Amino acid sequence: AKVLVNDQLIERTEAVIDIEDRGYQFGDGVYEVIRIYDGMAFTADEHLDRFFHSAEKIKMEMPFDKQQMLQFIEQLIKENNLQDGSIYMQVTRGATARNHLFPGKDIKPVLTAYTKEVARPEEKLENGVKAMVTEDIRWLRCDIKSLNLLPNVLAKQEAKEQDCYEAILHRNGTVTEGSSSNAYIIKDGKIITHPATNLILNGITRQVILQLCQANQIPVAEEEFHLDDLKTADEIFVSSTTSEVMPIVQLDGQSIGDGKPGPLTKKLQSLFLEKIEEVKTQ
Ligand code: PMP
Structure with missing residues (x-):
């Protein structure tokens, strides 16, 4: 190569x-x-x-x-x-x-x-994956895509050891993002994700998702949310360049919703796929 x-x-x-x-x-x-x-x-x-x-x-x-x-x-x-x-x-x-x-x-x-x-993670996108929650021990400039990934590495390994795909991070109970993804909850038809501050990386996939929501009249807010909101969410998903819109169907061993990818997450997946198709035909 x-x-x-x-x-x-x-x-x-x-x-x-x-x-x-x-x-x-x-x-x-x-x-x-x-x-x-x-x-x-x-x-x-x-x-x-x-x-x-x-x-x-x-x-x-x-x-x-x-x-x-x-x-x-x-x-x-x-x-x-x-x-x-x-x-x-x-x-x-x-x-x-x-x-x-x-x-x-x-x-x-x-x-x-x-x-x-890399192939698209089709089976995982279809069925969803498990996640666990752990403390966000990173520095205060997570907006920089720096090579220093030790806290992310430790969190991802912790997830793996619990048979989870991703570790969702929190700072004093406020959910920031995943170890290598952005995190979202859906409650009563509204999508919520942490604002693009110094505490998260403003994912490019996140930005695409926000645009897709706006263009399709899907209620979305960049607001802080907490661990209880995460636990009681109707749907949870994470996003990244390689994971796209990845449904989380289990959190710390507890099913989210009915334990299957939810309707709004699936809607976003199909909008995201359309966006990919658009780029392919350019
Ligand atoms: N947050 C973190 C900490 C990440 O490592 C990543 C993946 N690079 C993301 C969010 C998602 O960013 P993107 O959608 O640009 O891949």
């Missing part, structure tokens, strides 16, 4: 990263995951905008502009003949002698990107 290291498309086996890369040593960098459907990058513009914003928030200058990044994405898709999958991209603050301080201007950020084949 061909991967990107800075502006060079090379064989994966030829790619070399310095042991003093700041991403490796400090998690000093940001990343994105972009979904590819039928060889087409889905919401690539939005992902790249967020990528640049994340970089700006950690005071890091991106080594390439957005147009160049779009070209890299196209090249990666073409060279790897990618139909259905994703592109992982990350930029770190570069490689130099280990020191917490930012390196000088002579040290350039390091971009790496590669493709992966």
